[in-house]
Amino acid sequence: MLTSRANGNHRIWEVRTHRAVNYDVRETSDVLDPTNPTLLVGGRGSLRRFVVVDEVVYETRKEKLKAYFEHHGVEARIMPITATEPNKSFELFFQIARELDAFKLNRRNEPIIAIGGGVLSDVVSFVASTYRRGAPCVRVPTTLMGLIDAAIGIKTAVNFDKAKNRIGTFEPPFAAVLDRSWLDTLPMRHILNGVGEIMKLALICDPPQFELLAKEGKEACEDKFVTKGTEIFRRAIDGMLQELEPNLWEENLERATDFGHTFSPMLEMKDVDNLLHGEAVAIDCAFSVVLAAERKLINAATRDRCLGVMTELGLPVWHAMATPELFWDSVEERTAHRDGYQRVPIMTGIGTHKFINDITLDELKSAFKVWGELCGGRVNGHAHAKVHKQSRAAAVAASLEEG
Numbered sequence: 269m270l271t272s273r274a275n276g277n278h279r280i281w282e283v284r285t286h287r288a289v290n291y292d293v294r295e296t297s298d299v300l301d302p303t304n305p306t307l308l309v310g311g312r313g314s315l316r317r318f319v320v321v322d323e324v325v326y327e328t329r330k331e332k333l334k335a336y337f338e339h340h341g342v343e344a345r346i347m348p349i350t351a352t353e354p355n356k357s358f359e360l361f362f363q364i365a366r367e368l369d370a371f372k373l374n375r376r377n378e379p380i381i382a383i384g385g386g387v388l389s390d391v392v393s394f395v396a397s398t399y400r401r402g403a404p405c406v407r408v409p410t411t412l413m414g415l416i417d418a419a420i421g422i423k424t425a426v427n428f429d430k431a432k433n434r435i436g437t438f439e440p441p442f443a444a445v446l447d448r449s450w451l452d453t454l455p456m457r458h459i460l461n462g463v464g465e466i467m468k469l470a471l472i473c474d475p476p477q478f479e480l481l482a483k484e485g486k487e488a489c490e491d492k493f494v495t496k497g498t499e500i501f502r503r504a505i506d507g508m509l510q511e512l513e514p515n516l517w518e519e520n521l522e523r524a525t526d527f528g529h530t531f532s533p534m535l536e537m538k539d540v541d542n543l544l545h546g547e548a549v550a551i552d553c554a555f556s557v558v559l560a561a562e563r564k565l566i567n568a569a570t571r572d573r574c575l576g577v578m579t580e581l582g583l584p585v586w587h588a589m590a591t592p593e594l595f596w597d598s599v600e601e602r603t604a605h606r607d608g609y610q611r612v613p614i615m616t617g618i619g620t621h622k623f624i625n626d627i628t629l630d631e632l633k634s635a636f637k638v639w640g641e642l643c644g645g646r647v648n649g650h651a652h653a654k655v656h657k658q659s660r661a662a663a664v665a666a667s668l669e670e671g
């Protein structure tokens with residue numbers, strides 16, 4: 269309730285209100301089956317939808333997608349877009365906003381549908397959160413990264429002037445609709461990219477998940493999590509939402525989910541044409557494991573087990589362009605992001621952690637030497653592939669081949 273009070277010769281009006289956050293993260297299967305109504309969640313009877321879809325996904329599901337909306341009598345404006353890290357930008361934001369404006373979206377009653385990976389989800393959600401100051405958005409992630417991370421929280425973003433996710437908003441989706449069957453066309457490298465984030469949370473918060481990854485992770489990856497790896501998949505979502513829900517607006521800047529995200533952001537942007545987000549996270553995790561061992565927070569056997577399981581799964585644990593100075597720049601940048609303190613989550617065992625604020629460049633330099641000795645030879649075969657530069661036609665062909 270609005271109150272006001274005297275302040276000397278002036279007045280202060282105290283605006284105090286709370287905004288409830290309610291959204292569902294819903295698992296479903298075969299979301300494009302016409303008998304499955306989940307995709308049309310939230311429309312309150314409207315028969316129009318603005319649908320932004322990753323063009324690689326569109327090429328492989330064009331007919332199914334059109335048939336779905338036709339079956340439901342929905343007038344769908346389908347906008348396929350190229351959504352990769354180098355074009356996660358305001359240019360893409362404006363491109364979508366223009367189309368959306370031309371569609372004359374009904375502001376509350378026609379949820380924008382975002383079908384694609386984390387890049388698409390972040391950009392479309394950003395457009396939705398700012399278009400007429402907020403239109404509902406249903407996120408339909410089609411990558412493992414999207415399913416277990418990008419699409420289920422409330423962050424939206426574009427990169428800006430080479431800074432990753434520098435401009436964005438906090439805005440919950442209307443809903444996130446999770447269907448693992450999208451993954452059957454996702455290239456294996458992108459499956460592992462998602463596993464990088466799953467591993468991150470396992471290492472820092474979830475010992476049983478680490479054991480599951482060690483035991484069943486490889487098989488789940490081989491199956492692309494389409495039918496196998498259900499427990500790992502659900503545990504990953506559960507773990508992520510457990511971390512996010514009490515701290516959606518990041519009022520507490522000590523976040524376990526920042527594991528893997530302290531040293532890597534600058535490396536990721538430096539090698540943005542080649543390195544994927546989850547790969548950068550895995551590389552950061554591997555370095556962090558070594559750092560924890562150098563601090564005697566974990567013993568050498570635990571360190572080697574962590575690195576061994578990561579390598580066994582095919583996660584990258586080292587990168588040729590990483591230097592202590594680059595990692596230090598990243599720590600300093602993150603320190604500003606975390607309001608003046610490093611707040612770096614560091615393992616104290618498998619699945620346990622604490623936060624530290626006293627990392628120095630000298631410490632990074634000496635940990636780097638050990639990291640190089642342990643992991644320098646273990647460069648993942650993918651680490652230098654020119655993924656983002658391959659033509660879209662080649663990407664579609666590759667995904668079909670792999671599918």
Ligand SMILES: NC(=O)c1ccc[n+]([C@@H]2O[C@H](COP(=O)([O-])OP(=O)(O)OC[C@H]3O[C@@H](n4cnc5c(N)ncnc54)[C@H](O)[C@@H]3O)[C@@H](O)[C@H]2O)c1
Nearest residue numbers: 324352385386387410411413417418423450453454545667
């Ligand atoms: N908002 C958040 O909380 C959050 C969390 C984690 C990651 N992210 C962001 O997510 C992004 C990474 O997302 P990503 O890993 O999904 O990458 P991505 O969105 O670039 O997608 C990866 C590639 O897979 C293709 N693709 C997507 N679905 C496919 C399918 N089913 N079959 C075949 N090909 C398919 C895309 O065209 C793309 O080339 C980063 O920008 C990261 O910052 C955001």
Ligand SMILES: [Zn+2]
Nearest residue numbers: 465529545549
């Ligand atoms: Zn991440």
